[in-house]
Amino acid sequence: MADPEVRDDGRGSTEQQRWASLARRIKGGAGRVAGGALGGLLAVSERLIDLAPRIPVRDLETLRRHFPGLDPEELADKLVSGATAGTAAVGAGVGAAAMLPVPPAMTAELAAETLAVAAVEYKLIAxxxxxxGVRAPGTARARAVAYLGAWTQERGIEVTRPSSVDAALSGQMKRRLRQRLLRRTVRSLPTLTPFMIGAGVGAALNRRDTRRLARRVREDLRTRRVPWDALPPSA
Known part of the structure; x- marks a missing residue:
């Protein structure tokens, strides 16, 4: 199945519904991205690299229009709340599927969950x-590569270091990306284990992990923050 057309117009929906809808569309369009364990992991990482530049990322002007009157920390809180709702919705779906007597295509289901959660967390980080005020420079693809690196390392980008915003993922970065996806997949396994299954478990695990990622990235970005009034108009 082809990747979904990723859109985010936000009309008629709350912020949390918007993030959850994005997660469902990505997961629904993931197709059978899993084969064997290694093959599935490679497929998910390549799909994420291909998908990232097409995930809608709101610039600062759009975010301030969507959340008028909020300071940076309050706005960041809103984004984290919405993203955790999105990843929790995906985790709940996997947990519910695991409760079936014979889980259908569970390997593919788990791979699709991993891709959807990674995509939502990528959007959150961006x-x-x-x-x-630490926007990655360059084209949409260059920014996508930079933010994938930030997701992989669970930290903010360093715009003063060209290597951190390179337009192409190096072999080392791809290996780190696969390792990050593997860790993310392994943390999802309890939702598929007998006697530890259910929608609540899947949702709770995803919510916890997304919040932890957001906390680490925010702590790093606070040390590099550029005040809004110091940003150029085009930012």
Missing amino acids: ELHEVY
């Missing part, structure tokens, strides 16, 4: 960079 928009947090906008909030803290």
Whole structure:
């Protein structure tokens, strides 16, 4: 199945519904991205690299229009709340599927969950960079590569270091990306284990992990934050 057309117009929906809808569309369009364990992991990482530049990331101007009157920390809180709702919705779906007597295509289901959660967390990280005035330079693809690196390392980008915003993922970065996806997949396994299954478990694990990621990235970005009034108009 082809990747979904990723859109985010936000009309008629709350912020949390918007993030959850994005997660469902990505997961629904993931197709059978899993084969064997290694093959599935490679497929998910390549799909994420291909998908990232097409995930809608709101710039600072759009975010301030969507959340008028909020300071950076309050705006970041809103983004984290919405993203955790999105990843929790995906985790709940996997937990519910695991409760079936014979879980259908569970390997593919788990791979699709991993891709959807990674995509939502990628969007969160990209928009947090906008909030803290640390936007990656370059084209949409160059920014996507930079934010994938930030997701992989669970930290903010360093715009003063060209290697951190390179337009192409190096072999080392791809290995780190696969390792990050593997860790993310392993943390999802309890939702599929007998006697430890259910929608509540899947949602809770995803919510916890997304919040932890956001906390680490925000702590790093606060040390590099550029005040809004110091940003150029085009930012």
